[in-house]
Amino acid sequence: MYRLLFFILFVLLIEVYAFQAFRTLSKIKWVQYSYVLLSVLILAYIIYSFTQFDRSVGQTPKTLFTLGLVLIVYIPKIILTLIMFGEDFYRIISGTISYFLGNTNQSSFLPERRKFVSQIALGVAAVPFLSLLYGMTKGKYNFKVIKQTLFFPDLPDGFDGTTITHISDIHSGSFDDPEKIQYAVDLINEQNSDMVLFTGDIVNTHATEMHPWVDTFKKIHNPKFGKYSVLGNHDYGEYINWPTQKEKADNFEAIKDLHRQIEFKLLMNENVKLKNGTDEIAVVGVENWGKSFKKAGDLSKASTGLNQNDFKILMSHDPSHWEYEVKNHEQNFHLTLSGHTHGLQFGIEIPGFIKWSPVQYVYKQWAGLYENVGRYIYVNRGFGFHAYPGRVGIWPEITVIELKKGEKVA
Template identity: 40%
Template sequence: MPFTIIVSLAFIILTDFLFGYRLKKWFQKKGFKTIYLLHSLLFILCVLVIPWVMSKTESPERHLWTSQLIAVIFLFYVPKLLYLVLYGLGYLFKKHLPSLFHIVDFAARGIAIILFIVQLYSITGGRYNYKITNVEVPVTHLPASFDGFKIVQLSDIHLGSYGKNYKGISRLVEEVNGLHPDLIVFTGDMVNNMASEMPHWIPVLRQLHAPYGKYAVTGNHDYGHYVRWDSREAREENMRQFYKNMQAMGFHMLDNTHVPLTCQHDTLWLAGVENWGNPPFPRYGKLDEALRGLSPEAPVILLSHDPSHWRGEVLSHPIPLTLSGHTHAMQAGIQIGNWEWSPSKYFYPEYDGLYREGKQYLHVSRGQGFIGYPGRVGLRPVITQITLKQETE
């Protein structure tokens, strides 16, 4: 934490010093220097307040306040930083191509303003602007009666980030129910840290309906590992309460197990594992246990929170479709038509959308919620409807 605070303070001070240099003509105006200095001191205070808030008694509210402070810092300093980088590039041409320098400077100002507006939208309305995507997946050995079977995948809601703002989650429920899916699955991270984030959302999420039910697995945030518990008993009680709340919401938890879904005497198997991720994330998932008793030809849909599990273990098993979440696509990116970029790609080879290896598929949901930065920049939160299709030769 101290290192992060030092780096953040250095970033703000250096950014404001360089940005202030660009505004030096304005400093001649009465009161401007004082206003600019107070502006910088305010954000320095924000950085210093964050560890103080985090040191208080564990509660969902502290993470909500931290998230809001992070939003304010990002809102003002990311556009500033981008402007300074572009201005610095243009400055290289100032001596020999002054006209190009002025063009770059003007463009940098416009881009920074646009980024400010985009960020402002992302933390006000954009984080609730759900995108519905439809994906068809051919499934090996899929019975004929399940051809066209529709699954809505939800993931990474992070209830603690909403406080008691019901707007986003209520809209999510309406959108999902409007799709009339056969099955709803949730691929982990219902909470930020604590089961106490959940109770007032139970009546809302209980309204999600599908004929074949609602199933879920745990994600890394659901275990309460990021909280300093007073005792092991307190942590275990939090976990028991988490499962109780999930049940109250109508979700059946798949902890390293599987269940049959039957239609006209045909069976589709739904399996789920606990979180399995690369360090520092926990590996509680036991794939062999989840698949125990199933034949290699059985059509299986696997729920596994972290997409790293797919290459780590899943591909060595005859599982035609795995559904994951976890990445959030880092809550930032660019999408133009079918082309997409997100910094998440440098951490996860499979971070958003549908991937294929031979006859095996992985779908990664960038999720509906948010954590840390309370918004989605460029890439909207997504609700995915997956239609299963019989494999064609």
């Protein structure tokens, strides 16, 4: 009851302040009434959509759209409210000072609201509005190829110059544009890498989400050293209420089989050795292990048959695994590839100047390359999107990593 009351008061406060700012744009009554009507209709739609959310179904295109609508409408309005509330605070202080000083030049206790403040507030609020709108219409498919060269003194000679294309977090249940997905698959193939590694979350929840896209992802070329994958937290179907445990188990088996259908070798706490002449390296794949999520990954089991001196590439979906178990592990995993964070699908990245996202306050390693005593983790920003149906500043990523033998030149 108290939560509902707080929600109503919060929304009313936001809407009142947003309207005060909006009416500085137009004094025409029908325009103002139209704005109020539209605001009411949007709020009613959002409330209705959330009441219809089915925990046995999970995320759908409708829930994606609704969350996007919430963000695109209310983040700008919250910004408007903060600025307008700040002005009201100033007006109260100013009015109080004038009252006690006996200033009779103003007609009321509170000074009039300044039009330029409302206009500034609208200008500031337009930035997230336009950014979120772009993120939902264009940004979610603004695929970027990011290249990285890593040096290892103990890399076997036969793998000097080996290239890896790394993708993560497909989230096929969120896709709505076949042409853009085909474009991304073509980008993957254009990299001509020696192996393709996929670090989990092929769906949001249901195996059926991937069915329309199987033929597209099957077109990813099978390179020299093959295509390998692992599971992510969403692949276990743990975020909805299943009618029976059997249905959940059947869905999990179907999700695992999706990897076979797109011709990736799914590694579940196991490893494969890749050979080039007399040299070899190991690709190790663990099930999901996350500090705050499912802990099914087993490094010991996955490393069976390997020793500390073997050159190892580890695929582990959640980068918190590296932070808490991998980076100081006795097996010496040279390179870990992860995803999971999506960079929150929101942030600011200007290479060489700034790299920021709110997700960095939750994950120490959230996007790009990190190093600890010669061991590396690369966190892919994700191929798809989830929850918010867009991306702002943190674009969908296809990573290409080149392995080089030797020391990095400063």
